[in-house]
Amino acid sequence: xxxxxxxxxxxxxxxxxxxxxxxxxxxxxxxxxxxxxxxxxxxxxxxxxxxxxxxxxxxxxxxxxxxxxxxxxxxxxxxxxxxxxxxxxxxxxxxxxxxxxxxxxxxxxxxxxxxxxxxxx
Amino acid sequence: xxxxxxxxxxxxxxxxxxxxxxxxxxxxxxxxxxxxxxxxxxxxxxxxxxxxxxxxxxxxxxxxxxxxxxxxxxxxxxxxxxxxxxxxxxxxxxxxxxxxxxxxxxxxxxxxxxxxxxxxxxxxxxxxxxxxxxxxxxxxxxxxxxxxxxxxxxxxxxxxxxxxxxxxxxxxxxxxxxxxxxxxxxxxxxxxxxxxxxxxxxxxxxxxxxxxxxxxxxxxxxxx
Numbered sequence: 436x437x438x439x440x441x442x443x444x445x446x447x448x449x450x451x452x453x454x455x456x457x458x459x460x461x462x463x464x465x466x467x468x469x470x471x472x473x474x475x476x477x478x479x480x481x482x483x484x485x486x487x488x489x490x491x492x493x494x495x496x497x498x499x500x501x502x503x504x505x506x507x508x509x510x511x512x513x514x515x516x517x518x519x520x521x522x523x524x525x526x527x528x529x530x531x532x533x534x535x536x537x538x539x540x541x542x543x544x545x546x547x548x549x550x551x552x553x554x555x556x
Numbered sequence: 557x558x559x560x561x562x563x564x565x566x567x568x569x570x571x572x573x574x575x576x577x578x579x580x581x582x583x584x585x586x587x588x589x590x591x592x593x594x595x596x597x598x599x600x601x602x603x604x605x606x607x608x609x610x611x612x613x614x615x616x617x618x619x620x621x622x623x624x625x626x627x628x629x630x631x632x633x634x635x636x637x638x639x640x641x642x643x644x645x646x647x648x649x650x651x652x653x654x655x656x657x658x659x660x661x662x663x664x665x666x667x668x669x670x671x672x673x674x675x676x677x678x679x680x681x682x683x684x685x686x687x688x689x690x691x692x693x694x695x696x697x698x699x700x701x702x703x704x705x706x707x708x709x710x711x712x713x714x715x716x717x718x719x720x721x722x723x724x725x726x727x728x729x730x731x732x733x734x735x736x737x738x739x740x741x742x743x744x745x746x747x748x749x750x751x752x753x754x755x756x757x758x759x760x761x762x763x764x765x766x767x768x769x770x771x772x773x774x775x776x777x778x779x780x
Contacts, residue, residue, distance in 0.1 A: 450600065473612065476612045476613060483621045485558075485622055486622055486703065490731040500561070503652075507654050527600075527649050528603065530645050
Protein backbone atom coordinates (compact mmCIF):
# COMPACT_ATOMS: atom_id res chain seq x y z
CA UNK A 436 0.00 0.00 0.00
CA UNK A 437 2.80 2.43 0.97
CA UNK A 438 4.82 1.31 -2.05
CA UNK A 439 1.80 1.93 -4.28
CA UNK A 440 1.36 5.43 -2.83
CA UNK A 441 5.05 6.18 -3.33
CA UNK A 442 4.82 4.93 -6.91
CA UNK A 443 1.76 7.13 -7.60
CA UNK A 444 3.43 10.16 -6.01
CA UNK A 445 6.55 9.68 -8.10
CA UNK A 446 4.34 9.29 -11.19
CA UNK A 447 2.50 12.54 -10.29
CA UNK A 448 5.87 14.33 -10.04
CA UNK A 449 6.83 12.94 -13.46
CA UNK A 450 3.53 14.20 -14.90
CA UNK A 451 4.09 17.70 -13.49
CA UNK A 452 7.56 17.66 -15.08
CA UNK A 453 5.97 16.46 -18.33
CA UNK A 454 3.57 19.44 -18.22
CA UNK A 455 6.54 21.79 -18.06
CA UNK A 456 8.42 20.07 -20.90
CA UNK A 457 5.93 18.56 -23.38
CA UNK A 458 3.44 21.41 -22.97
CA UNK A 459 5.87 24.30 -22.45
CA UNK A 460 4.66 26.05 -25.63
CA UNK A 461 1.03 25.69 -24.55
CA UNK A 462 1.89 27.06 -21.08
CA UNK A 463 3.77 29.99 -22.63
CA UNK A 464 0.78 30.63 -24.91
CA UNK A 465 -1.61 30.58 -21.94
CA UNK A 466 0.60 33.06 -20.08
CA UNK A 467 0.63 35.44 -23.06
CA UNK A 468 -3.17 35.20 -23.49
CA UNK A 469 -3.60 35.74 -19.74
CA UNK A 470 -1.28 38.76 -19.76
CA UNK A 471 -3.26 40.35 -22.62
CA UNK A 472 -6.65 39.27 -21.25
CA UNK A 473 -5.81 40.83 -17.89
CA UNK A 474 -5.18 44.21 -19.58
CA UNK A 475 -8.66 43.94 -21.16
CA UNK A 476 -10.10 42.91 -17.78
CA UNK A 477 -8.68 45.99 -16.03
CA UNK A 478 -9.87 48.30 -18.83
CA UNK A 479 -13.39 46.94 -19.33
CA UNK A 480 -14.50 44.74 -16.41
CA UNK A 481 -12.63 45.40 -13.16
CA UNK A 482 -15.06 47.99 -11.71
CA UNK A 483 -18.13 45.84 -12.35
CA UNK A 484 -19.58 42.84 -10.55
CA UNK A 485 -20.51 39.51 -12.11
CA UNK A 486 -24.07 38.30 -12.69
CA UNK A 487 -24.59 37.06 -9.12
CA UNK A 488 -23.02 40.16 -7.51
CA UNK A 489 -25.22 42.49 -9.58
CA UNK A 490 -28.27 40.37 -8.68
CA UNK A 491 -27.32 40.76 -4.99
CA UNK A 492 -26.98 44.53 -5.47
CA UNK A 493 -30.43 44.63 -7.10
CA UNK A 494 -31.86 42.89 -4.05
CA UNK A 495 -30.12 45.41 -1.77
CA UNK A 496 -27.67 42.86 -0.35
CA UNK A 497 -24.05 43.51 0.45
CA UNK A 498 -21.28 40.90 0.21
CA UNK A 499 -21.67 38.87 3.44
CA UNK A 500 -18.75 38.32 5.83
CA UNK A 501 -16.77 35.25 4.75
CA UNK A 502 -16.79 32.26 7.11
CA UNK A 503 -13.09 31.78 6.40
CA UNK A 504 -10.31 34.27 5.69
CA UNK A 505 -8.35 33.11 2.65
CA UNK A 506 -4.58 33.73 2.74
CA UNK A 507 -4.48 35.43 -0.68
CA UNK A 508 -6.71 37.42 -3.03
CA UNK A 509 -6.57 38.16 -6.75
CA UNK A 510 -5.21 41.67 -6.16
CA UNK A 511 -6.36 45.13 -7.21
CA UNK A 512 -3.52 45.97 -9.59
CA UNK A 513 -2.26 44.41 -12.80
CA UNK A 514 1.10 43.11 -11.52
CA UNK A 515 -0.43 41.54 -8.41
CA UNK A 516 -3.31 39.98 -10.37
CA UNK A 517 -0.87 38.62 -12.96
CA UNK A 518 1.31 36.99 -10.30
CA UNK A 519 -1.75 35.64 -8.43
CA UNK A 520 -3.08 34.18 -11.68
CA UNK A 521 0.18 32.35 -12.25
CA UNK A 522 0.38 31.19 -8.62
CA UNK A 523 -3.21 29.92 -8.73
CA UNK A 524 -2.69 28.21 -12.08
CA UNK A 525 0.45 26.48 -10.79
CA UNK A 526 -1.36 25.28 -7.65
CA UNK A 527 -4.30 24.03 -9.75
CA UNK A 528 -1.93 22.17 -12.07
CA UNK A 529 -0.02 20.46 -9.26
CA UNK A 530 -3.11 19.60 -7.18
CA UNK A 531 -5.10 18.37 -10.18
CA UNK A 532 -2.25 16.25 -11.57
CA UNK A 533 -1.59 14.71 -8.15
CA UNK A 534 -5.28 14.04 -7.41
CA UNK A 535 -6.01 12.55 -10.82
CA UNK A 536 -2.87 10.39 -10.74
CA UNK A 537 -4.05 8.90 -7.44
CA UNK A 538 -7.61 8.46 -8.75
CA UNK A 539 -6.97 7.15 -12.26
CA UNK A 540 -5.84 3.75 -13.48
CA UNK A 541 -2.38 3.46 -15.04
CA UNK A 542 -3.12 0.85 -17.70
CA UNK A 543 -5.84 -1.31 -19.20
CA UNK A 544 -5.24 -4.00 -16.55
CA UNK A 545 -5.93 -1.58 -13.70
CA UNK A 546 -8.91 -0.16 -15.60
CA UNK A 547 -10.33 -3.61 -16.21
CA UNK A 548 -9.92 -4.41 -12.51
CA UNK A 549 -11.78 -1.19 -11.62
CA UNK A 550 -14.55 -2.03 -14.10
CA UNK A 551 -14.86 -5.58 -12.77
CA UNK A 552 -15.05 -4.21 -9.24
CA UNK A 553 -17.88 -1.85 -10.17
CA UNK A 554 -19.78 -4.62 -12.04
CA UNK A 555 -19.61 -6.87 -8.97
CA UNK A 556 -21.15 -4.09 -6.90
CA UNK B 557 -21.43 32.92 -10.15
CA UNK B 558 -19.32 31.94 -7.14
CA UNK B 559 -21.74 31.85 -4.20
CA UNK B 560 -20.16 33.45 -1.11
CA UNK B 561 -20.60 32.36 2.51
CA UNK B 562 -23.61 33.82 4.29
CA UNK B 563 -25.85 34.20 1.26
CA UNK B 564 -27.75 30.89 1.30
CA UNK B 565 -29.76 29.41 4.16
CA UNK B 566 -28.26 26.49 6.13
CA UNK B 567 -30.93 24.12 4.73
CA UNK B 568 -30.03 24.95 1.12
CA UNK B 569 -26.30 24.68 1.87
CA UNK B 570 -26.93 21.26 3.43
CA UNK B 571 -28.91 20.11 0.37
CA UNK B 572 -26.03 21.29 -1.82
CA UNK B 573 -23.57 19.10 0.09
CA UNK B 574 -26.01 16.17 0.15
CA UNK B 575 -26.28 16.23 -3.64
CA UNK B 576 -22.65 17.06 -4.39
CA UNK B 577 -20.77 14.66 -2.10
CA UNK B 578 -22.33 11.41 -3.41
CA UNK B 579 -22.00 12.73 -6.97
CA UNK B 580 -18.29 13.44 -6.36
CA UNK B 581 -17.84 9.94 -4.92
CA UNK B 582 -19.32 8.50 -8.13
CA UNK B 583 -17.12 10.80 -10.24
CA UNK B 584 -13.96 9.65 -8.41
CA UNK B 585 -14.91 6.03 -9.03
CA UNK B 586 -15.62 6.67 -12.71
CA UNK B 587 -12.37 8.62 -13.17
CA UNK B 588 -10.50 5.38 -12.47
CA UNK B 589 -12.49 3.64 -15.20
CA UNK B 590 -12.51 6.34 -17.88
CA UNK B 591 -9.49 8.64 -17.53
CA UNK B 592 -6.41 7.67 -19.50
CA UNK B 593 -3.40 8.20 -17.25
CA UNK B 594 -1.28 9.44 -20.17
CA UNK B 595 -3.62 12.42 -20.69
CA UNK B 596 -3.20 13.72 -17.13
CA UNK B 597 -0.43 16.26 -17.98
CA UNK B 598 -2.58 17.78 -20.76
CA UNK B 599 -5.59 17.84 -18.45
CA UNK B 600 -3.50 19.63 -15.82
CA UNK B 601 -2.49 22.32 -18.32
CA UNK B 602 -6.13 22.80 -19.41
CA UNK B 603 -7.26 23.00 -15.75
CA UNK B 604 -4.60 25.69 -15.10
CA UNK B 605 -5.80 27.54 -18.22
CA UNK B 606 -9.42 27.42 -17.04
CA UNK B 607 -8.36 28.85 -13.66
CA UNK B 608 -6.67 31.80 -15.38
CA UNK B 609 -9.63 32.26 -17.76
CA UNK B 610 -12.04 32.40 -14.81
CA UNK B 611 -10.14 35.47 -13.51
CA UNK B 612 -10.80 37.32 -16.77
CA UNK B 613 -14.35 38.63 -16.45
CA UNK B 614 -15.76 40.00 -19.69
CA UNK B 615 -18.39 42.78 -19.89
CA UNK B 616 -21.90 41.89 -21.02
CA UNK B 617 -23.28 45.45 -20.80
CA UNK B 618 -25.25 47.33 -18.17
CA UNK B 619 -22.35 47.34 -15.73
CA UNK B 620 -22.32 43.55 -15.42
CA UNK B 621 -19.60 41.04 -16.21
CA UNK B 622 -19.28 37.29 -16.51
CA UNK B 623 -16.49 34.76 -16.74
CA UNK B 624 -15.84 31.44 -18.42
CA UNK B 625 -16.85 28.28 -16.56
CA UNK B 626 -14.96 25.96 -18.91
CA UNK B 627 -16.91 22.87 -17.83
CA UNK B 628 -18.36 22.01 -21.25
CA UNK B 629 -15.04 22.62 -23.00
CA UNK B 630 -13.21 20.36 -20.53
CA UNK B 631 -15.92 17.70 -20.85
CA UNK B 632 -15.70 17.73 -24.67
CA UNK B 633 -11.94 17.20 -24.50
CA UNK B 634 -11.50 14.85 -21.56
CA UNK B 635 -14.95 13.55 -20.66
CA UNK B 636 -17.52 14.66 -18.07
CA UNK B 637 -15.91 12.87 -15.11
CA UNK B 638 -12.51 14.46 -15.72
CA UNK B 639 -14.24 17.82 -16.22
CA UNK B 640 -15.93 17.57 -12.81
CA UNK B 641 -12.60 16.72 -11.21
CA UNK B 642 -10.97 19.71 -12.94
CA UNK B 643 -13.70 22.17 -11.90
CA UNK B 644 -13.81 20.78 -8.36
CA UNK B 645 -10.04 21.28 -8.01
CA UNK B 646 -10.34 24.84 -9.36
CA UNK B 647 -13.29 25.74 -7.11
CA UNK B 648 -11.57 24.34 -3.99
CA UNK B 649 -8.39 26.33 -4.69
CA UNK B 650 -10.37 29.49 -5.48
CA UNK B 651 -12.28 29.17 -2.20
CA UNK B 652 -9.47 28.09 0.14
CA UNK B 653 -6.56 30.13 -1.26
CA UNK B 654 -8.20 33.17 -2.87
CA UNK B 655 -11.51 33.51 -0.99
CA UNK B 656 -13.45 33.37 -4.28
CA UNK B 657 -16.66 31.53 -3.38
CA UNK B 658 -17.61 30.46 0.12
CA UNK B 659 -16.33 27.39 1.94
CA UNK B 660 -19.82 26.52 3.20
CA UNK B 661 -21.19 27.14 -0.31
CA UNK B 662 -18.60 24.94 -2.02
CA UNK B 663 -21.12 22.11 -2.40
CA UNK B 664 -23.54 24.40 -4.24
CA UNK B 665 -20.76 25.94 -6.36
CA UNK B 666 -19.51 22.50 -7.45
CA UNK B 667 -23.10 21.51 -8.24
CA UNK B 668 -23.91 24.70 -10.21
CA UNK B 669 -20.61 25.19 -12.04
CA UNK B 670 -19.16 21.69 -12.30
CA UNK B 671 -21.61 18.81 -12.09
CA UNK B 672 -24.48 20.39 -14.04
CA UNK B 673 -22.37 21.56 -16.98
CA UNK B 674 -20.48 18.27 -17.20
CA UNK B 675 -23.73 16.30 -17.23
CA UNK B 676 -25.16 18.49 -20.02
CA UNK B 677 -21.94 18.29 -22.05
CA UNK B 678 -21.69 14.52 -21.55
CA UNK B 679 -25.18 14.09 -23.02
CA UNK B 680 -24.81 16.58 -25.89
CA UNK B 681 -21.40 15.17 -26.93
CA UNK B 682 -23.15 11.92 -27.91
CA UNK B 683 -25.60 13.66 -30.25
CA UNK B 684 -24.95 13.08 -33.96
CA UNK B 685 -24.16 16.74 -34.60
CA UNK B 686 -21.07 18.71 -35.50
CA UNK B 687 -19.00 18.93 -32.30
CA UNK B 688 -18.53 22.71 -32.51
CA UNK B 689 -22.29 23.24 -32.81
CA UNK B 690 -23.18 20.93 -29.93
CA UNK B 691 -20.36 22.41 -27.81
CA UNK B 692 -21.82 25.90 -28.35
CA UNK B 693 -25.22 24.68 -27.13
CA UNK B 694 -23.66 22.72 -24.23
CA UNK B 695 -21.62 25.77 -23.13
CA UNK B 696 -24.62 28.09 -23.17
CA UNK B 697 -26.81 25.54 -21.39
CA UNK B 698 -24.11 24.87 -18.77
CA UNK B 699 -24.09 28.56 -17.80
CA UNK B 700 -27.84 29.07 -18.06
CA UNK B 701 -28.73 25.91 -16.11
CA UNK B 702 -26.14 26.75 -13.45
CA UNK B 703 -27.70 30.24 -13.15
CA UNK B 704 -31.19 28.74 -12.98
CA UNK B 705 -30.11 26.47 -10.12
CA UNK B 706 -28.44 29.41 -8.36
CA UNK B 707 -31.62 31.51 -8.73
CA UNK B 708 -33.69 28.62 -7.35
CA UNK B 709 -31.27 28.22 -4.42
CA UNK B 710 -31.50 31.96 -3.68
CA UNK B 711 -35.30 31.85 -3.81
CA UNK B 712 -35.49 28.71 -1.65
CA UNK B 713 -33.12 30.27 0.90
CA UNK B 714 -35.28 33.39 1.06
CA UNK B 715 -38.48 31.40 1.56
CA UNK B 716 -37.05 28.90 4.06
CA UNK B 717 -35.39 31.60 6.20
CA UNK B 718 -38.26 34.08 6.06
CA UNK B 719 -36.08 36.63 4.26
CA UNK B 720 -32.95 36.32 6.44
CA UNK B 721 -30.96 34.63 3.63
CA UNK B 722 -31.27 34.53 -0.14
CA UNK B 723 -33.16 36.72 -2.59
CA UNK B 724 -36.86 36.63 -3.47
CA UNK B 725 -37.73 34.64 -6.60
CA UNK B 726 -39.22 37.78 -8.18
CA UNK B 727 -35.70 39.27 -8.29
CA UNK B 728 -33.40 36.23 -8.43
CA UNK B 729 -34.90 34.50 -11.48
CA UNK B 730 -35.25 37.48 -13.87
CA UNK B 731 -31.86 38.96 -12.91
CA UNK B 732 -29.81 35.74 -12.86
CA UNK B 733 -31.36 34.34 -16.03
CA UNK B 734 -31.12 37.54 -18.08
CA UNK B 735 -27.46 38.18 -17.15
CA UNK B 736 -26.43 34.56 -17.64
CA UNK B 737 -28.24 34.19 -20.95
CA UNK B 738 -25.70 36.76 -22.20
CA UNK B 739 -22.75 35.33 -20.25
CA UNK B 740 -23.61 31.95 -21.80
CA UNK B 741 -23.10 33.45 -25.26
CA UNK B 742 -19.60 34.54 -24.21
CA UNK B 743 -18.97 31.06 -22.78
CA UNK B 744 -20.07 29.45 -26.07
CA UNK B 745 -17.91 31.77 -28.19
CA UNK B 746 -14.79 31.19 -26.06
CA UNK B 747 -15.32 27.41 -25.73
CA UNK B 748 -15.90 26.88 -29.45
CA UNK B 749 -13.00 29.22 -30.27
CA UNK B 750 -10.58 27.25 -28.09
CA UNK B 751 -11.92 23.89 -29.29
CA UNK B 752 -11.69 24.90 -32.97
CA UNK B 753 -8.17 26.23 -32.44
CA UNK B 754 -7.08 22.95 -30.85
CA UNK B 755 -8.77 20.92 -33.59
CA UNK B 756 -7.04 22.92 -36.32
CA UNK B 757 -3.58 23.02 -34.72
CA UNK B 758 -3.46 19.62 -32.99
CA UNK B 759 -6.22 17.38 -34.40
CA UNK B 760 -4.37 14.18 -33.46
CA UNK B 761 -4.12 15.31 -29.86
CA UNK B 762 -7.83 16.18 -29.64
CA UNK B 763 -8.70 12.84 -31.22
CA UNK B 764 -6.44 11.02 -28.73
CA UNK B 765 -8.10 12.81 -25.78
CA UNK B 766 -11.62 12.05 -27.02
CA UNK B 767 -10.87 8.46 -27.98
CA UNK B 768 -9.58 7.86 -24.46
CA UNK B 769 -12.87 8.63 -22.73
CA UNK B 770 -15.58 8.11 -25.34
CA UNK B 771 -14.16 5.77 -27.95
CA UNK B 772 -15.09 8.45 -30.51
CA UNK B 773 -13.69 11.77 -31.62
CA UNK B 774 -15.12 14.98 -33.01
CA UNK B 775 -14.04 14.05 -36.51
CA UNK B 776 -15.21 10.44 -36.49
CA UNK B 777 -18.61 8.80 -36.27
CA UNK B 778 -19.50 7.33 -32.88
CA UNK B 779 -18.61 3.66 -32.47
CA UNK B 780 -21.58 1.34 -32.44
